[in-house]
Amino acid sequence: MNIHHLLSARFSQAIQAMGIEDAPIPLSRSTRPDFGEYQFNGAMALAKQLKQKPRDIAEQILANVELDDIASKLEVAGPGFINIHLKNDWLSQWCERALQDSKLTVEAHESKTIVVDYSSPNLAKEMHVGHLRSTIIGDAVVNVLEYLGHNVIRQNHMGDWGTQFGMLLAHLNDQLAKSSVAETALSDLEDFYRAAKVRFDNEDGFADRAREYVVKLQGGDLDCLRLWQQFIDISIQHSEEVYKKLNVSLEREHVMGESSYNHDLANVIKDLTEKNILVEDQGAKLVFIPEMSNKDGDPAVYIVQKSGGGYLYATTDLAAIRYRANTLKADRTLIFTDARQALHFKQTEIVARRAGYLAETDSYEHCPFGMMLGKDNKPFKTRSGETIKLSDLLDEAIERAAVLIGQRESSLSESEKQQVAKTVGIGAVKYADLSKNRTTDYIFDWDTMLSFEGNTAPYLQYAYTRVKSIFRNAKQDMDTYHAKVAVASPQEHDLVVKLMQFDEVLESVSKEATPHIMCSYLYELASLFMRFYEANPVLKAEVSEADRNSRLGLCALTAKTLKTGLEILGIETLESM
Ligand code: ARG
Numbered sequence: 001m002n003i004h005h006l007l008s009a010r011f012s013q014a015i016q017a018m019g020i021e022d023a024p025i026p027l028s029r030s031t032r033p034d035f036g037e038y039q040f041n042g043a044m045a046l047a048k049q050l051k052q053k054p055r056d057i058a059e060q061i062l063a064n065v066e067l068d069d070i071a072s073k074l075e076v077a078g079p080g081f082i083n084i085h086l087k088n089d090w091l092s093q094w095c096e097r098a099l100q101d102s103k104l105t106v107e108a109h110e111s112k113t114i115v116v117d118y119s120s121p122n123l124a125k126e127m128h129v130g131h132l133r134s135t136i137i138g139d140a141v142v143n144v145l146e147y148l149g150h151n152v153i154r155q156n157h158m159g160d161w162g163t164q165f166g167m168l169l170a171h172l173n174d175q176l177a178k179s180s181v182a183e184t185a186l187s188d189l190e191d192f193y194r195a196a197k198v199r200f201d202n203e204d205g206f207a208d209r210a211r212e213y214v215v216k217l218q219g220g221d222l223d224c225l226r227l228w229q230q231f232i233d234i235s236i237q238h239s240e241e242v243y244k245k246l247n248v249s250l251e252r253e254h255v256m257g258e259s260s261y262n263h264d265l266a267n268v269i270k271d272l273t274e275k276n277i278l279v280e281d282q283g284a285k286l287v288f289i290p291e292m293s294n295k296d297g298d299p300a301v302y303i304v305q306k307s308g309g310g311y312l313y314a315t316t317d318l319a320a321i322r323y324r325a326n327t328l329k330a331d332r333t334l335i336f337t338d339a340r341q342a343l344h345f346k347q348t349e350i351v352a353r354r355a356g357y358l359a360e361t362d363s364y365e366h367c368p369f370g371m372m373l374g375k376d377n378k379p380f381k382t383r384s385g386e387t388i389k390l391s392d393l394l395d396e397a398i399e400r401a402a403v404l405i406g407q408r409e410s411s412l413s414e415s416e417k418q419q420v421a422k423t424v425g426i427g428a429v430k431y432a433d434l435s436k437n438r439t440t441d442y443i444f445d446w447d448t449m450l451s452f453e454g455n456t457a458p459y460l461q462y463a464y465t466r467v468k469s470i471f472r473n474a475k476q477d478m479d480t481y482h483a484k485v486a487v488a489s490p491q492e493h494d495l496v497v498k499l500m501q502f503d504e505v506l507e508s509v510s511k512e513a514t515p516h517i518m519c520s521y522l523y524e525l526a527s528l529f530m531r532f533y534e535a536n537p538v539l540k541a542e543v544s545e546a547d548r549n550s551r552l553g554l555c556a557l558t559a560k561t562l563k564t565g566l567e568i569l570g571i572e573t574l575e576s577m
Contacts, residue, residue: 001094002107002503003038006070007084011040014064020046035077036085037497043080054080088487091496092550095485098499099553102479104564106148106503113151115330116142117320119243119250120337122159123235123257124168126189127242128387129380129444130338133369136430136570137438138336139248140515141367143568144506153328156250157320157335158239160232160257163310166214169227170206171196173213176227186234190389218262232257238391245394246426247570261319265311268319269304275355283307287351302347314348321352325362332363334513339368339439367513370441372433380444394426400446401425405577412576420577424450424458427571431457434569435519455523457571460562463526464573466533467559473539474552478560483553486546491532492554498525499557502565515569522565529558 008025015023026041043058050057058080065082067074072087098104118138121131145152171192175185186192199206216224236255243250269285272278278285285305292300304315324330335345345366352358372380382388402421412420432449435456436442452458471478487496498521505521508514537543538551563573 001105001500002507003086003497003500004504005107007038007040007067010065010067010070011042011061013066014061015042015046017064018060020050030083033494035081036071036073036075036083038084038086040082040084043076043082047080058082086493086497088493091487091493091500092485094500095487095496095553095557096483098557099482099485104502104560106506109148109150111149111151112331113153113329114145115153115155115324115328115333116145116336117155117157117333118142118336119239119248120157120159121239123232123239124159124162124164124189125193127239127390129372129390129393130387132246132390132393132429133338133372133433134336135243135248135250136246136433137367137369137513137515138334139250140434140518140569141334141336141509141513142249143570144509144515144518147568148506148510150510153330154250154254155320155324156255156257158236158255158257160235161259161262161316163214165217165228165231166212167196167200167207167210168193168231169213169217169224170209171199172227172231182230182234186231189235189238232259242390242394245391246430247572249570256320258313258316261316261323264319264323265315268315268322269311272304272318272351272355277351277355278304287354289347289350291350292347300347302351314344314351317344317348318352318355318357321348321357321364325357325359330362332365334365334367336367336369336513339370342366342368365513367438369438370436373441373443375443375445377443394429397425397429397446398422399425400450401428404450410577420574423572423574424461424577427457427461427566430571431460431519431569434515435523437516438514455519457566460522460526460566461571461573462577463529464559464562464566465576467529467555467562468575470538470552470555471559474548476552478556481552481556483549484546485550485553487550487554489532489536491528491535492551495525495528495532495554495558498528499554499561502561505565506568518565518569522562522569525558525561525565529555 004027008027011025011027012023015025023046024042028039028041030036030039040061043061044054047054047057055076058076062074062076062082065074067084070087070090071084073085075083077083116138119131119135121127142152142154172182172185176182200210213224217228236252240252269278272287277287279288284303284307287302287304288299289302290299294300302314303312304318305311321333324333345364349358349364352364358364374380380388398421401424402418405417405421405424410417428449432444433442448454449456450458452462468478471481487493501521505518508517532554536551538548538555543551566573
C-alpha cells in the first residue's frame with residue numbers, strides 16, 4: 001500500500017468536488033511528530049489562484065476530503081497546511097492484512113522494459129574498486145525494479161575491444177608459445193597487463209606487432225579472434241568470481257560487451273551520414289552539438305570515427321542505444337558509471353535523439369556516482385599507491401569480520417562463524433557504499449562499516465537476528481505468524497507507519513536510482529523497532545496474551561521488511577550471529 005498515493009487520490013477528489021480541475025496535489029511527510037505523519041500543502045497555491053484566504057481554502061478542503069477511515073485527526077496549521085494524523089485502527093487493519101501475505105505486497109505499477117547497464121568492467125584488467133560501485137548500486141536498483149514488477153534487462157557493457165588488446169594478444173601469443181596455458185598466463189591480469197606494457201614501451205618491434213594484432217583483430221582474422229576469445233573468457237571468469245563473492249545477480253548471459261556492436265558500427269556511421277548529422281573534418285567524422293556550446297559559442301564536438309577509420313567508445317554507445325531500442329524494446333535505460341563520464345552520456349543522448357534512435361517517450365538516464373576515497377581523502381589505493389583489486393578487498397572484509405565475530409560471545413560452531421563472517425564482511429562493504437548518496441564521493445573506512453552501531457549492515461543484520469530470537473523464544477514460526485493486531489502505544493504507531501512506507505521507498509529508489517534511500521529507511525525502521533521493543537515488551541510474563549500476540553505480529557512484519565529490504569540491496573541476513 002502506498003499511503004502517499006492514497007492520500008493524494010482523496011485530496012484530488014475533494015478539490016474536484018470544489019469545482020477545481022487539475023490542481024496539483026502537493027503532499028509531503030510531516031517534519032515534526034506533532035504535525036502528524038503527512039501534510040497537504042496545496043491550499044496556498046489554490047488560494048492565490050482563487051484570490052481567497054489560504055486558511056479558508058484549507059477549511060473548505062477539510063470539509064470535502066473523505067478521510068474518516070484513515071485519519072484520526074486533520075487540522076489546519078500555519079498559513080494553510082493540512083496536517084494528517086493516521087488512525088491506529090487503520091494501521092492495525094493494515095498489519096493484519098500484511099501478515100497474511102507471504103511477500104510484502106506493493107501497489108501495482110505499469111510494467112516497463114528497463115535496460116540497466118552496470119558493472120561493465122574493462123576486461124583488459126582486473127576488476128578494481130572503481131567497479132564496485134557500478135556493480136552493487138546497479139544490482140540494487142535492478143532488484144528494486146524487478147520487485148516492482150518491471151521487465152528488467154541487465155546489460156554488462158564490458159570493455160572487451162579496442163587497441164589495448166593488440167598489446168595483450170601479442171604478449172599472450174608469446175606466452176602460449178613458451179608452453180604456458182592461457183589460464184596460468186592470465187591468472188593475474190594486473191601482472192599480465194603490466195608485463196605487456198613494459199614490452200610495449202621498451203622492446204624493439206613489439207609495439208609494431210601489437211598494432212598488427214589490432215589490425216588483424218579488427219579485420220576478423222580467425223587465429224587472432226580465437227586468441228582474443230581465450231583472453232576474454234578467462235577475464236570474464238575473473239569477474240564472475242567477484243560477482244559470486246559479492247552476491248550480485250550478473251551472469252554470463254548478461255554480458256553484452258563493446259565487441260558485440262563491432263559489426264554495426266559502420267552502419268551507424270552510414271545512417272548518421274544519410275541523416276546529414278555527420279560532418280567530416282580532416283578525415284575524422286564528427287557531430288556538432290550546439291546545445292552544448294562553450295562560452296565563446298563554439299558547439300561541442302562529438303567524434304564518432306577517427307581519421308584512420310577507427311571507431312570510438314561513443315560510436316559503440318550509439319550502436320548500443322539502437323540495439324536496446326529496436327531489439328530489446330527498452331522504454332527506459334539506466335547506465336551506472338562514475339561521474340567523469342557524465343558529459344559523454346549527455347552528448348550521446350543528444351546525438352541519439354537527433355538521429356531518432358530514442359523515441360520521444362524513452363528515457364536515457366546516466367546515473368553517475370562519486371569516487372571511493374581513502375581516509376586521507378584521496379582516491380582509494382594501496383599503501384604503495386596501486387589500485388586495489390576488488391577481489392582482495394572483499395577477502396580482507398571477510399577476514400576483518402571474522403576477527404570481530406571471534407571477539408563476540410557466541411555459541412556458534414567454527415564453520416557457522418565463518419559463514420557469519422562472510423555475510424557480515426561482504427554485507428558491510430556493500431552497505432557502506434549503498435548507504436551513501438550515490439552522487440558524492442565517500443570515504444572508505446573499515447571501522448565504521450563494520451561497526452554494530454549506526455547505519456551499517458552489521459547493525460541491521462543484528463536487528464534481524466534479534467527478532468528471530470524473539471520468535472525462537474516464543475516458540476512460534478515467524479514466517480507464518482498471524483495475529484490480531486491492535487496498534488496502541490506511540491511507539492507501535494510510529495513503527496507501523498514506517499512499515500507501511502516501504503512502498504513509497506521502493507518508488508523513490510526506482511525513480512531516482514538511489515539505493516541509499518532504502519538504506520536510510522531500513523536504519524530508521526530498525527531504530528524504531530528497538531524503541532518499540534524497549535517500551536512495549538513482548539514476551540515478559542506481565543504482558544497479556546492479546547498484547548503479546550499483537551506485538552509479535554509487529555515483530556514479524558519488521559523482520560520481513562528488514563529482510564526484504566536487505567535482500568533487495570543484495571545483502572544477506574542470518575538466523576543468528
Ligand atoms: N567499461 C566502461 C568503464 O569501465 C563502462 C561502460 C559503461 N556503459 C556504457 N554503455 N558506456 O568505464
